[in-house]
Amino acid sequence: MTDIAAPSAPARKRGLTAVDERIYRAVVSAVMSHRLPPGTRLGEADFCALYDVSRTTVRKALQRLAHDHIIELRPNRGAVVASPTPKEARDVFAARRALEREIVPLVVRRATPSSLQAIRAAIDAEEAARHGADRAAWIRLGGEFHLLLAELAGNAVLQRFMAELVSRCSLIIALYENPGTPMCGNHDHHDLLTLIENGDADKAVDLIEHHLLEIEARLHLGDQDRKVNLAEALGER
Missing domain, CATH: 1.10.10.10 (Winged helix-like DNA-binding domain superfamily/Winged helix DNA-binding domain)
Incomplete structure (x- = not known):
């Protein structure tokens, strides 16, 4: 998420x-x-x-x-x-995928024990919101997870662009995802952490793209x- x-x-x-x-x-x-x-x-x-x-x-x-x-x-x-239009929503997600394809390899390359711990803490916060059935916090923390990745990539320009795209994506999700959609566990975020720990940048990039495409596919724009x-x-x- x-x-x-x-x-x-x-x-x-x-x-x-x-x-x-x-x-x-x-x-x-x-x-x-x-x-x-x-x-x-x-x-x-x-x-x-x-x-x-x-x-x-x-x-x-x-x-x-x-x-x-x-x-x-x-x-x-x-x-x-x-009220983002369907085209605006698709454009925002396309830009987001392109940006995260650049960010994730940098995170893998720069990974340290402290950065990995920060990622774990972000995932734990998401899980706490999910178990507490706090959808607003869950969406917000999901966005913060991706902002953390941008920060850990060490590129201030990418981080600045991500701040806008995450904001817009989170709004689109909040507006157009079915309110009855269950708050599933963040398996992709857990799996991404494992790939970063293993230094597998290629698989991490594939996973983040699949993750974002899956989110977009759940939206009901209208x-x-x-x-x-x-x-x-x-x-x-």
């Missing part, structure tokens, strides 16, 4: 206050948990009323959400939950149209 990760980066480091961060994380969680479907309009006035804050505070959170591709800020319509109560979706009522 992969997700919006990128959204896991501490929001306060990017200039958000505690209230801004609360709004930001509430929206991310609601999108990841399928409570806010694509195309849902997010009115500034609704947030102001829900959190008893100014429009300036709300706009800071919305700008951060737009930066992470969770929402789109559209002229004359305001903020809406992002338009969704239903009314949403923002307070209920954000868990504020």
Whole structure:
């Protein structure tokens, strides 16, 4: 499994206050948990009323959400939950596969006991979220696993590109994977770790490509149209 990760980066480091961060994380969680479907309009006035804050505070959170591709800020319509088209989804996953084909051999080449331990810890965190039935955290941690690989590859440019692609892929997964899909064990991540430990870069590349293709194949892309109560979706009522 992969997700919006990128959204896991501490929001306060990017200039958000505690209230801004609360709004930001509430929206991310609601999108990841399928409570806010694509195309849902997010009115500034609704947030102001829900959190008893100014429009300036709300706009800071919305700008951060737009930066992470969770929402789109559209002229004359305001903020809406992002709605990637099927073509955009395929393009994002194609770019992701191309990037990870370059990242994985670098991780294998640079593997150390400490980097292998970091990978194990990331897999353990995913498993904990799965056993706790926390789908939003599971998607987020799946994305963080791949971001960790990019970091361990030691190429800052690849890492920067991965941050955007993981964010967008995680959003696509959260929006278009069937909510009833069981949270399966991360066998591919475990197997990838074994291949990295064994120094088998070729098989590791084949596995990561298969892993991403399998994720993409599970998606049900299409338009969704239903009314949403923002307070209920954000868990504020």
